[in-house]
Amino acid sequence: MDRLTDFLQRFELRAMLLHNGALVRPLQAETSEGTGRLYLLRRGTVELAGPGRRACVLREPSLIFYARPQRHVLRSAGEGRADVLGAAVEFGAGDENPLLQGLDLPLCLPLASMPGATALIDLLFEEATSRRCGQAAVLERLSEVLVVRLLRLAMERKLMDRGVMAGLSDPRLARALTAVHAAPESGWTLERMAARAGMSRSRFAEHFSTVMGLPAAEYLKRWRVGLAKRFLREGRAVKQVALDVGYGSSASFGRAFAQIEGITPTAWLRGSHEVA
Structure with missing residues (x-):
């Protein structure tokens, strides 16, 4: 087995589509919901805010990943339209997966810094605008693949300095x-x-x-x-x-x-x- 396979086999990874398109109303999450969040900003400007942290403004195509359930809000912050794909992400029930213990802070990465995932992200955005039958199911499966690629990237680049992700790095x-x-x-x-x-x-x-x-x-x-x-x-x-x-x-x-x-x-x- 490799470093991630056992986690993915023993703690089922699931993504559920929440939003696809223009960010007209803020997307909010509460800790009590029990799921993480994955956001892909395709274009526009957004503001990410959470308790105890300064608001973060993203002005270029970016990925935001909350591995654990945390209270936050994502809202449009520019004059033009902001296009966002959002999904709830779950790694098994409750907080049983120790992989999540090293992922307390959200990962915010410009899409340009993930060249290895370019084709996958392009496919996600293509599907997001296609409006074809089965679209939600395709977007959810592609989002799950993207989360795995993101975890792999976090280990390869040693983005975590403590916890299970740091140990696997x-x-x-x-x-x-x-x-x-x-x-x-x-x-x-x-x-x-x-x-x-x-x-x-x-x-x-x-x-x-x-x-x-x-x-x-x-x-x-x-x-x-x-x-x-x-x-x-x-x-x-x-x-x-x-x-x-x-x-x-x-x-x-x-x-x-x-x-x-x-x-x-x-x-x-x-x-x-x-x-x-």
Whole structure:
């Protein structure tokens, strides 16, 4: 497996079209909506504003990506027409995907800085103006591909200096992380992860904490519990989920789950069903 495949296989990426065309009214998002946002500015000038930050004015064709749900508003800011394509983006339910933990701030990139995605973006804009049958479905699928290309670009250019994206951008940490993501049920220890990274145990532990923002053992636990929540929601038995994510017994799994969620897996699942 490569650095991104396990995330995309285990946490489903979905894009849902929200807007296509002239930005007449502001596009607003609330944290409670539970989805990220992808915007493509084709022409015109827009202003992006969010709580606690200065408003950002974009005057050239640009991409804006909120990986996590955050309150913000995008509005037209020029005299002429602003054409925008907007989509809601979801990486699984809730905040289970650790990939999102390193993406707290929106990515704002001029389209000219993404030459490798030019053909894809051109196809998106062509489809956006075609008004042919199935247009919304095509735009959503192309938006999903664009998000993957954007995540790849963020790793290649090391756009993040902390969190999972930063770890996947680090050649040594990426080897350990990719192995853990591919086989969470394996008996991972700090020594085994360090060996995957080609580092000493102490050096790996220090470097992992610095780049990722938390110790390796804590990250492993959070990755396993995130997967477990998805498996539980799919209807798997608690005992089977415990084995699937690397715990030898339901008791040890329950303790790890409670350390992250504050409640037992059974109580969490019951609450999840009640909310649904």
